[in-house]
Amino acid sequence: MNNDKAITLLVCALGGEGGGVLTEWLVETARHAGYPAQATSIPGVAQRTGATTYYVEVFPQPIASLGGRRPVFSLNPVPGALDALVSSELLETARQIGNGMSTPDRTRVITSTSRSLTTIERMQMGDGRVESPDLLAVVKAFSREHHVFDMSAVAKECGTVVSAVMLGAIAASGLFPFKREDYEAAVKAGGAATAAASLRGFAKAFEIVGRAQEQAAYLQAVIAPPPAEQTTPSVPPQVLQRFPQPVHEMLSLGYARLVDYQDAAYAERYLQRLAQVLQAEQAADPNGAHGFATTTEMARWLALWMAFDDIVRVADLKSRASRWQRVRGEVKAGDDDLLQLWDHFKPGVPEFAALLPPALAQRLVAWDRRRAAAGRAPWALPLKVGTHSVFGMLSLRVLASCKALRVRGSRFAVEQAMIDRWLQGVVDGSRRDWALGHEIALCGRLIKGYGATNERGKENLLHVLDHLAHGESPEASARAIAEARQAALADEAGTALDATLARHGAPPRPVKEQPIRFVRKPRPAAPHTF
Amino acid sequence: MEVSFSKEIESLRLGEGETFHGEGILAITKALLQSGVAYVGGYQGAPVSHLLDVMVQAKPYMDELGVHVEACANEASAAAMLGASIHYPLRGAVTWKSIVGTNVASDALSNLASPGVTGGALIVVGEDYGEGASVIQERTHAFALKSTMCLLDPRPDLPVMVNMVEHGFRLSEASSMPAILELRIRACHVRGSFEAKANQAPAISTRELMADPAKFDYMRLAHPPVTFPHEKLKHEKRIPAARRYILENGLNELMTGGKHDDLGIIVQGGLYNALVRSLQQLGLADAFGESDIPLLVLNVTYPLVPEQVADFCVGKRGVLVVEEGQPEYIEQEIATGLRRRDIQTRLHGKDLLPQGGEYSVEVLSTGLTSFAAAYLPGPATETARRWLDGNRERRAAVAAQLDKPLPARPPGFCVGCPERPVFSALKLAQQELGPVHVAADIGCHALGTFEPFHTGHSILGYGMSLASRAGVSPMMQRRTLAIMGDGGFWHNGLLTGVQSALFNGDDAVLLIFKNGYSSATGTQELISTPQDAAKAHATDKGQSLVHTNRTIESTLQGLGVKWMRTVHTYEVDKVRETLKEAFTSPFDGLKVIVAEGECQLERQRRIKPWIAGLLKKGERVVRVKYGVDEDVCNGDHACIRLSGCPTLTLKDNPDPLKVDPVATVIDGCVGCGLCGANAHAATLCPSFYRAEVIQNPKWHERLWASLRGGLVRALQTA
Known part of the structure; x- marks a missing residue:
């Protein structure tokens, strides 16, 4: 390294992660070691969970050797002139690399693999997460060397905050001409209460960055993760025989789900439906060139739709012993701690009507509509059920045992009719063209959830099916359906979906009736008189 | 507030010859005390909040010195507080975030600047400009110009910043003008050291009270007809006095360069470090700031001293003015000065540098490269060009490698925020x-x-x-x-x-x-x-x-x-x-x-030590955390669209049939209850649970729980 140029370090962190303390430690370490240093930051409102950076420069010659001369440090990080980039969050690392900060001929990058998802990623209706392997590929491509490990896991393990872990990583990287003791002295000088935990985190990171070999293996594992172990439920061999091998895994999962959801007879109905799809797919693709992708996808989405969520299913899932254990782990309840668990439910008229015979259900729903039309809120029962209590658990078990009501209920019939329409769409589509059938099958992704979310998904799917599946050419129809499916997952209001429908000449989705409330506009204010 | 500044308060007490280590804004605070300030006020806002926060907490020490500290209702009341310096030989300092705070304060500032001050009046503003700023991008400079107040923009080096506080008060007294000291964000947060001086207890103070008010003096009011002579005083007496003080005390620093003294750069003090790094990138300065091109560093950016600027420019082929933000007030004034004196030096500034935006090292280097290319053709600019081109190419390469732009991460509500x-x-x-x-x-x-x-x-x-x-x-x-x-x-x-x-x-x-x-x-x-x-x-x-x-x-x-x-x-x-x-x-x-x-x-600052204390004593503590049942969650994320809480996030769906990630509540949840309230209010999916973990339960709770637990387990399925 050039001995008359400052060593430069950019630290990326999120607000509240202790980046300020980290820079204070680094400046203190330099002072302890006798080197000139400067640090600065731009915290501002980024303290409130936003992304921020800290910048440190250290002159590589001891103060004592400078004869009173003082180096002039920069307050800004300089893109392409950084010696190191250290970051506690992978997306922020990639962001700074994207800003041009890191160069393959100079910059070493030390980054955590942990992600703190941005709100934009989290709020999408489907999966809006940025792929970590893509981010790591950027790190690899634009750094002189890189150290990659899960800093947040290390911090948690050591009972400290990520800033201490980052300090250990910086120390071990050999970026600055300081000894390990200098860093540790700075931490000790900082404050007595948390120093021990900070030093644990420091030591652990120091060790990890020191062992470059293991890290390379770790990085490889993150970029190409080994397939997760999955236990495929066992199903009767005569079930599997009816379908080609590529479908088996998904089929087993689907079959088992429906036995668990209702009974073997219902699962048999699933197989019969799937057999129709298989038949149509085989006709469209006799050589199996597509690996039975349509049948496999249908095995997934059909099982999920047929096992639609209702209060019976939710009560069943929430009252299992395995669930109690999972929650104990999630909330980190110690062996001697007591756990009290409340579940939030708000069943409305549709949820109860679902279990009633159609005639009765219609009358109940009509009553609720009249309420809403009169400007009152639809009837619903907000419940906080104590699942840890005898009464709560008993209620859940009673509900869970209402499986018999489910198949006689009004919703069941409606769902089956809709499923059959979609199924017919897949079959007919496949007959026209394999790709069209496949796209319609994938639309199963639109169906999920409860209440209005579920209604919206089904309406969207059937609308798309009715108006886009019968285009001039099967290719055009397949394209239109694929676009509409993407669009339907883009926003809740369906703005993107409506635009896509319009673009493909389909009619807009029917407008939902909604009670209108008139509010008197007050008279213009009378002039003041004095 | 529950944050403690005890360490910072210790730094304020440092005596003669001791070394101060810490952030820029705290150094300024210490400098106020070294200058014998009698009263301090202000309104908080990044990046200068610390000044007032620390002083408010240091009340006992301030009382010892006789310094009055006031957390003002807004910037207007802080500016009005400086009225104490109109009649009385009291040094006063106020602080706020600029430009917004200066906007609010501007009425009082006009009325302060017109009669002028007896005691030094210093306004420390955080110039919230550029990266990390949270306000409108405008310059405080305009206020200094319109109300005729001195404007200091010190080199972001702690000894210089501290020195400029002391000079700021004297300059204000010598010229009767209030003085503004502007600090950019990075300068407020820069960590460095300086050799401390003893604090000065003010001669008139909360401990040494004045017996009588000043005599009535119409000239001290901002009211016609005296506002007309005030205006005259500004350019006839006050600005010349300020210029004299600046020159005699060498507030602006002339750094003569060796190699290229037929060129020159005039720079705002606050931008000095970025400029030097740019020069280093071009091979025109060494690590210690020795520049090949002479520099005139303006630690005072208003008023300028015309003869100082003229002397610097005369005989040079070209001079570059490095002035951040728009419009280019300094460059225009220099241009007028040179033209009037018929000095033919070519003047550059906003022709080579961007009109707006922060002058980071890279931005400065782009302008400097053009300047050097015009006057100093040679290898220096080639290296710089390669570096700048490299940055552009790398950015394009990263953008190409990622299929779409990375999502932004703006600040958001804290975990458990009541808003x-x-x-x-x-x-x-x-x-x-x-x-x-x-x-x-x-x-x-x-x-x-x-x-x-x-x-x-x-x-x-x-x-x-x-x-x-x-x-x-x-x-x-x-x-x-x-x-x-x-x-x-x-x-x-x-x-x-x-x-x-x-x-x-x-x-x-x-x-x-x-x-x-x-x-x-x-x-x-x-x-x-x-x-x-x-x-x-x-x-x-x-x-x-x-x-x-x-x-x-x-x-x-x-x-x-x-x-x-x-x-x-x-x-x-x-x-x-x-x-x-x-x-x-x-x-x-x-x-x-x-x-x-x-x-x-x-x-949380109140709860954490309280809970820790209870646990230490082995007492009963109830911890609340919310959670999501992964098999009930439908992967639609409507709950997140209604919350955005950082601890309500996503994880891979453990169900191999499903593809969309499920919601999950991670560690850090403070159990505010919003997840449950939203689940009810919005009729979200029934996947949310509220867990209350009771640590150190009472004996009867334990007994009851074990009885109940037996029954509940008997009811559960596997």
Whole structure:
């Protein structure tokens, strides 16, 4: 390294992660070691969970050797002139690399693999997460060397905050001409209460960055993760025989789900439906060139739709012993701690009507509509059920045992009719063209959830099916359906979906009736008189 | 506020010859005491909050010195405080965030600058410009020019910054002009050292009181006819006096270069370090700032000293003015000066450098490369060009490698923030009533403009929301909503908004976030902050205590607000109903909703040591955490679109049949209850649970739980 140029370090962190303390430690370490240093930051409102950076420069010659001369440090990080980039969050690392900060001929990058998802990623209706392997590929491509490990896991393990872990990583990287003791002295000088935990985190990171070999293996594992172990439920061999091998895994999962959801007879109905799809797919693709992708996808989405969520299913899932254990782990309840668990439910008229015979259900729903039309809120029962209590658990078990009501209920019939329409769409589509059938099958992704979310998904799917599946050419129809499916997952209001429908000449989705409330506009204010 | 500045207060006590280590803004604070300041005031705001926060907490030491410290209601009251220096030989300093604070203070500043000061008056402003800024991008420079106040822009090196504080007071006294000392964000937070001097107890102070007021002197009023001679004094006496002081004391630094003394660069002091790094990148300066091109570093950017600038320029082929922000006041003044003196040196500035935006090293280097290429063709510019081109190419390469731009990460509400639930409720209310015009304001609640809420049509200034809808609501069929924090309410909103709406009989809806503190600026206390006594007497230290102070409510009643509702923010259903009531009520007039919920940052600072203490003593503690059942969650993420809490995030779906990630609550959840309240208010999916973990339970609880647990387990399925 050039001995008359400052060593430069950019630290990326999120607000509240202790980046300020980290820079204070680094400046203190330099002072302890006798080197000139400067640090600065731009915290501002980024303290409130936003992304921020800290910048440190250290002159590589001891103060004592400078004869009173003082180096002039920069307050800004300089893109392409950084010696190191250290970051506690992978997306922020990639962001700074994207800003041009890191160069393959100079910059070493030390980054955590942990992600703190941005709100934009989290709020999408489907999966809006940025792929970590893509981010790591950027790190690899634009750094002189890189150290990659899960800093947040290390911090948690050591009972400290990520800033201490980052300090250990910086120390071990050999970026600055300081000894390990200098860093540790700075931490000790900082404050007595948390120093021990900070030093644990420091030591652990120091060790990890020191062992470059293991890290390379770790990085490889993150970029190409080994397939997760999955236990495929066992199903009767005569079930599997009816379908080609590529479908088996998904089929087993689907079959088992429906036995668990209702009974073997219902699962048999699933197989019969799937057999129709298989038949149509085989006709469209006799050589199996597509690996039975349509049948496999249908095995997934059909099982999920047929096992639609209702209060019976939710009560069943929430009252299992395995669930109690999972929650104990999630909330980190110690062996001697007591756990009290409340579940939030708000069943409305549709949820109860679902279990009633159609005639009765219609009358109940009509009553609720009249309420809403009169400007009152639809009837619903907000419940906080104590699942840890005898009464709560008993209620859940009673509900869970209402499986018999489910198949006689009004919703069941409606769902089956809709499923059959979609199924017919897949079959007919496949007959026209394999790709069209496949796209319609994938639309199963639109169906999920409860209440209005579920209604919206089904309406969207059937609308798309009715108006886009019968285009001039099967290719055009397949394209239109694929676009509409993407669009339907883009926003809740369906703005993107409506635009896509319009673009493909389909009619807009029917407008939902909604009670209108008139509010008197007050008279213009009378002039003041004095 | 519950943050402790004990370490910083120790630094303020450092004596002669001891070394100070710390941040720039704290060094400035120390420098005020070394200069014998008698009174200090201000209004908080990044990046200068620390100055006032530390001084307020250091009250016992300030009393010892006789220094008066006041946390002012807003910047206008801080600026007015400087009126003490008009008649009396008192050194006073005030601080705020600029440009916004200077805007608010400008009336008082004009009236201060016109009569001029006897004692030194120093205004320390955080120039919130460029990366990390949170306000409008404008220059404080304009205010110095229009009101004729000195403007110091010191080199961001602690000894220089400290020195400029002392000179600032003397310059102010020598010229009778108030002086502004501007510090950019990075300079406020720069960590360095300087050799301390002893603090000076002011001669007149809270301990050494004046016996009598000054004699009546019309010249000290900002009132005609004396405002006319004041204006004359500014250019006939005060500016010349300031220029003399600047020259005689060498406030601006001339750094003669060896190699290229036929060129020159005139730079604002605050940009000196970035300039030197740029010169280093071009191979035109060494590590210690020895530059090949002579530099004139303006630690005082107003007034300029024309003869100093002329002497620097004369005989040079070209001079570059490095001046950040627009318009280029300094460059224009230099150009006028050179033209009048008929000096033919070519002048560069905004022709080579960008008109607006922060002058980072890279930006400066681009301009400097053009300058060097014109006057110094050679290898230096080649290296710099390759480096700058490399940056551009790398950025393009990264963008190409990632298939889409990375999502932004703006600041957001803290975990458990009491303001988030109100935005959830507002989103739900609008689903029923249709969208409403929302006049937003400055404060944490402005974070509601970001995803997932995207709420707020305009922000017109701190406390201005209610005033800013005055022209909208008469023109709109639906009622409008103004959102204001308690910080904004006391800063300005009470008068510009509430009083005006009442006087005009406006039909308006105002929602006040009563979280108890001026939180976005760092949880400073307000007149409506819960009293220490309330905090001490609360048996449950975790509960919100803002209801214990009713100053806002009684003030509104006193003004004559007839329709007022108080809601607890976490009760989303109730807040939604109250909003709907306000939007649809036949009541014609100002409707105020006070949304109560104490700032979670402050609460956590109180709760954490309390809980730790209870656990240490082996006492009963209930910890609340929310969670999501992964097999019940439908992967639609509607809950996140209604919350955005950082601890409500995603994980891979453990169900191999499903593809979309499920919601999950990670460690850090403070159990605020919003997840449950939203699940009920919005009829979300039934996947949320509320877990109460009881540590150190009582013996009877344990007994009862084990009996009950046996029965419950018998009922459960596998």
